[in-house]
Amino acid sequence: MMTMFRNSMDALLADQNATFFFPPRASTFAEETDVFFMYIFWISAFFFVLIVAGMIYFVVKFRERPGYQGDSRPLHNNALEITWTVIPTLIVIWIFARGVYGFIDMETPPADTIDINVTARKWDWSFQYPNGAIADTLHVPINQNIRLLMRSEDVIHAFYVPAFRAKKDVVPGRVTALWFRPILEGEYDLFCAEYCGDQHSEMIKRRGVVVHDQAGYEAWLAEAAKPPEHPVAHGYWLFSRLGCKSCHSLEPGKKIVGPSLAGTFGQTLRTADGQSVVFDENYVRESILEPQKKAREGFQNASQMPSFQGKLNNQELDAITAFLKALTENPALGDAVKDGDFSVDEQKALGYYTESEQESGGEPAGEDAAAAAQSPDPGRPAGEGVGTTQAESDS
Amino acid sequence: MSAAVTHPTAMTPESDNFLTNSRGFLSWALTLDHKRIGLMYLVGVLSAFGLAGILALILRAELMTPTQMFLSNQQYNQVFTLHGAIMVFLFIIPSVPAALGNFLVPIMLGAKDVAFPRLNLCSFYLWLVGAVFFLTAMLATGLDTGWTFYAPYSTTTQGPVVAATLGVFILGFSSIFTGLNFIVTINTMRPPGMTWFKMPLFLWATYATSIIQVLATPVLGITVLLLAAERVLHIGIFDPQYNGDPVTYQHFFWFYSHPAVYIMILPGMGIISELMSVHSHKSIFGYRFIAYSSIAIALFGFLVWGHHMFTAGMANVTTIIFSALTFSVSIPSAIKVFNWLATMYQGTVKLNTVMLYALAFLFLFTIGGLTGLWLGALSTDRPLHDTYFVVAHFHYVMVGGTLVGFLGGIFHWWPKMTGRMFNELWGKISCAIVFVGFNLTFLPQFILGSRGMPRRYARYVPEFQELHQLSSIGAFILGFGLFVALGVLLHSLFRGRRAPMNPWGGATLEWQCASPPPYYNFKHPPRVNEPYDYTGLRYRDAEHGWEYVHPESDKVSAPEATPETKPASN
Numbered sequence: 001m002m003t004m005f006r007n008s009m010d011a012l013l014a015d016q017n018a019t020f021f022f023p024p025r026a027s028t029f030a031e032e033t034d035v036f037f038m039y040i041f042w043i044s045a046f047f048f049v050l051i052v053a054g055m056i057y058f059v060v061k062f063r064e065r066p067g068y069q070g071d072s073r074p075l076h077n078n079a080l081e082i083t084w085t086v087i088p089t090l091i092v093i094w095i096f097a098r099g100v101y102g103f104i105d106m107e108t109p110p111a112d113t114i115d116i117n118v119t120a121r122k123w124d125w126s127f128q129y130p131n132g133a134i135a136d137t138l139h140v141p142i143n144q145n146i147r148l149l150m151r152s153e154d155v156i157h158a159f160y161v162p163a164f165r166a167k168k169d170v171v172p173g174r175v176t177a178l179w180f181r182p183i184l185e186g187e188y189d190l191f192c193a194e195y196c197g198d199q200h201s202e203m204i205k206r207r208g209v210v211v212h213d214q215a216g217y218e219a220w221l222a223e224a225a226k227p228p229e230h231p232v233a234h235g236y237w238l239f240s241r242l243g244c245k246s247c248h249s250l251e252p253g254k255k256i257v258g259p260s261l262a263g264t265f266g267q268t269l270r271t272a273d274g275q276s277v278v279f280d281e282n283y284v285r286e287s288i289l290e291p292q293k294k295a296r297e298g299f300q301n302a303s304q305m306p307s308f309q310g311k312l313n314n315q316e317l318d319a320i321t322a323f324l325k326a327l328t329e330n331p332a333l334g335d336a337v338k339d340g341d342f343s344v345d346e347q348k349a350l351g352y353y354t355e356s357e358q359e360s361g362g363e364p365a366g367e368d369a370a371a372a373a374q375s376p377d378p379g380r381p382a383g384e385g386v387g388t389t390q391a392e393s394d395s
Numbered sequence: 396m397s398a399a400v401t402h403p404t405a406m407t408p409e410s411d412n413f414l415t416n417s418r419g420f421l422s423w424a425l426t427l428d429h430k431r432i433g434l435m436y437l438v439g440v441l442s443a444f445g446l447a448g449i450l451a452l453i454l455r456a457e458l459m460t461p462t463q464m465f466l467s468n469q470q471y472n473q474v475f476t477l478h479g480a481i482m483v484f485l486f487i488i489p490s491v492p493a494a495l496g497n498f499l500v501p502i503m504l505g506a507k508d509v510a511f512p513r514l515n516l517c518s519f520y521l522w523l524v525g526a527v528f529f530l531t532a533m534l535a536t537g538l539d540t541g542w543t544f545y546a547p548y549s550t551t552t553q554g555p556v557v558a559a560t561l562g563v564f565i566l567g568f569s570s571i572f573t574g575l576n577f578i579v580t581i582n583t584m585r586p587p588g589m590t591w592f593k594m595p596l597f598l599w600a601t602y603a604t605s606i607i608q609v610l611a612t613p614v615l616g617i618t619v620l621l622l623a624a625e626r627v628l629h630i631g632i633f634d635p636q637y638n639g640d641p642v643t644y645q646h647f648f649w650f651y652s653h654p655a656v657y658i659m660i661l662p663g664m665g666i667i668s669e670l671m672s673v674h675s676h677k678s679i680f681g682y683r684f685i686a687y688s689s690i691a692i693a694l695f696g697f698l699v700w701g702h703h704m705f706t707a708g709m710a711n712v713t714t715i716i717f718s719a720l721t722f723s724v725s726i727p728s729a730i731k732v733f734n735w736l737a738t739m740y741q742g743t744v745k746l747n748t749v750m751l752y753a754l755a756f757l758f759l760f761t762i763g764g765l766t767g768l769w770l771g772a773l774s775t776d777r778p779l780h781d782t783y784f785v786v787a788h789f790h791y792v793m794v795g796g797t798l799v800g801f802l803g804g805i806f807h808w809w810p811k812m813t814g815r816m817f818n819e820l821w822g823k824i825s826c827a828i829v830f831v832g833f834n835l836t837f838l839p840q841f842i843l844g845s846r847g848m849p850r851r852y853a854r855y856v857p858e859f860q861e862l863h864q865l866s867s868i869g870a871f872i873l874g875f876g877l878f879v880a881l882g883v884l885l886h887s888l889f890r891g892r893r894a895p896m897n898p899w900g901g902a903t904l905e906w907q908c909a910s911p912p913p914y915y916n917f918k919h920p921p922r923v924n925e926p927y928d929y930t931g932l933r934y935r936d937a938e939h940g941w942e943y944v945h946p947e948s949d950k951v952s953a954p955e956a957t958p959e960t961k962p963a964s965n
Contacts, residue, residue, distance in 0.1 A: 022846065033778055036774055040775065052758060055739075059754070064743045068743070084733045085726065092768070092771075098774070099775065100773055155545075155548040169707045189856060201853045
């Protein structure tokens, strides 16, 4: 048992930034909470030792033994009782006040924050950066004030990075905000701290929080915002990035808010006003730019979908069309996108592999294939893959 | 020796012993005797504890490694839900009040029974029905919401949420009836001469607990009904999908469940007040401070529920107010600890099994209370909230406090309940094993928490493995210690020496009653004295017990010279 304890001590000391009680101090909050933690520790230790020492002393001194006669009459001492009421009261008032001091700092973001939108869902995180880049890991520059605006798509989650001493529940139906200022470069774990069901403990993002220097952050951000070149991959990248997938499922028949888009391309559908329409290139284009115009039967509530008029150029519209077309041609693509596990066929559909490369020995070649080889998780848009790769190769 | 030494009820005819005066299943199933109901509760809550304890060991075994050993994520979630829900609703809330309280409250009052014996039996059957309902529901399809039933997870998950909440609803009524019964009993059935401030402190604690049970439990009933309505009818109160607010659920839930923490710990504190005084053979220090602090804890306990929601996104002012109120409740608890400590001063401390459990309580509860300081302070709570630090903190209070206090109480009143003495040596050994095992289980969890290990995780990052393994080893030692304690008690039933009327030298009224008491408790109304005045008591080797030697002179020297002139309701 002692060996085990010593091993855990060694494991700790291996990381020079961690201490016996604490993970690395990677944000400005850590200084305050750790120092305060230790103050409370020593106050508690004092009272604990006082109580236990008193207990042992009394037990030894007044124990029942031959020749010792105790006195059972009641004792009363108002001065003593008032003392041990007033002193703890004063101490807890100080603890309360200092706690409020730290709390107000945590709840008052400075004016100059970098705002990052966070979406929590069963059982994943999604971060949207100011330049529009979306990733499933959090990348922040050192010595900058970061503010997270957090939403949940389903149940309550909690964003928790121990190294930042930062935690806040992510509650569906409202936006919660959390700010911090990273002060130590490195990679840290991200946890979900509010029980959220089956895969709650799979919401650990191992080293999913990366603190870069300013140049590194900007480089990562630019890379993360760069769309993949192949139209199908680009289409899926846009589909994730624009929030389409929070309303449109890629599983056949699964209705979230809008209709599922799996296997729909090329079909003839009925609109809400009873006409029939073919789900073709034109319909895709029209529905993105003017969602209310030909709402499908059963989805009269299409007013929930915002218009993307002026937000997408022709190339981007074509990419989304290409993705939806690929989804129909290869139904497994929907599943693949969901579970992130791509077979060669699915990669072909997404454009990561081409027939000629397969024939020439199966070695991926060309730009897209190189991106696929580099990315350990082809389910993510290629831009994100770069960041993830970097994080994992560093670890 | 004078005739005064022979107490009229020292020898109970076998036919009067409450355990044997009537026989057969129905004589227990339909009994109105508070003592038999208390014993049935004791068997019931200990069975629930055994079941939930085994579940805890399963969880700790799974946590030996960071990856899956034998429980899937889903199974882990179901097991921790069962562990928490059974421990809270079936064991710890009814443990002391329903099991020991039922047995002791009337006897400590010198009464024959509680005010409403039929309501008392009804309360037991509600507990039983609620327990069966709750367990069947949870075991049949696997409830996975945690014992807190947080919305919107609980309104959307598969599983028997409605059935389980109905079980909680039924159990709530059991708790309310018990509380109501004790309030009426203590208010109306105190014997002449027993003013409020001559009541044993266990009764003060029970009274304070009963107030919470009666006032807070209806809110739990409302909460679970609203939750069921949200789930079935989508009334739109907790689930944002129907324009509800999940934080509202948390307010409802903790408005009951925080006071419920004091339903759990106050009776334990009451037990310790009795144990420390009797086994130190010393009048309790600061009787009024302890009595008032029980009531203060009960009342402040209603105002601090928000500290469960410090990270849930409440308004800042609300959060700060809840922090302040949370600290206010720590003061009465601190006062009690100092008073228990001072009670030993100049006394005659007997280091027997019961006293060891009481001292273990003092040690563990102090840790539980002090670690609350980190969680009440808003800035240190931020990283610690919903981590193993919290798990360790509340286990120090609930297990180190209530369970150890409950065990101490069982050992203390075991001779009274069963008429048998247990083996002292093995009793002490059980206490030592429980103490070591408990600390080894939960001390490492504080460090796990401060390093960032979130609670309710089936898997974890490998850095935490060593501390988890220490904790798991401790849990098995703790389980073994509890098993030894059970063995000591069961052994005494068959091999134990017959218990005298007053084996410990207690001055409260239950020690003027035979062991085990006759079904009518007292043949003659007992003489009411100060509950912690030991001056007339002498140990008699022949009986292995204590008796009043000079009751007449004792009466004259009693501090209250004219108790009769005071009305019973002081």
